[in-house]
Amino acid sequence: MDLSQQEWQDQLKNDENAVVLDVRTPEEVEEGYIPNATNIDFYLGQEFLTEVEKLDKDKNYYVYCRSGNRSGQACAVMNSVGFKNAYNLEGGFMKWEGDVIEE
Template identity: 80%
Template sequence: MADLTQEEWAEQLASDDNAFILDVRTPEEVEEGYIPDATNIDIYLGQEFLDEVEKLDKSKNYYVYCRSGNRSGQACALMNQLGFENAYNLMGGFNEWEGEVIEP
């Protein structure tokens, strides 16, 4: 797992053709806006979160975010335990995101 600053995360993501953006916030938080192309799997779902993550392609590079960076850090650690080699946590989370946002 790697903690990336907002700038590092955005730069690395922009040049990564094997990227998958994972939003681990609640559906209510997602309604406030989300990063384009993100897939939402709520980490608070517990076992269901793990089951959904297990279905993902482990060969991809995962760019993970939540509201502040705490839950996404936990998600990255869990993903590493499940065999995902490349999980990048967005430090500061969506609260500090200055890139493009989609308003649902």
């Protein structure tokens, strides 16, 4: 499910069962990331799926990438393997105005 930047931020703030998932490359993550994000690179393909399947399917996943494209695909993959709540950040990290941790 796609959420606007504001919806994503508001929902995340009030969600005690939330996991922030960054699906960008390690190089992109070095440019900064949303606090408490777990990074699993979507471009790893099968390894991405292997890592995702280790995650707790009962949690709510707030997924982002650079522009919102990869994270949308990642949410679809997650849904296909039984994740019920995967939320895509529309516009991705490029449009993010919340807190950022810089390396």
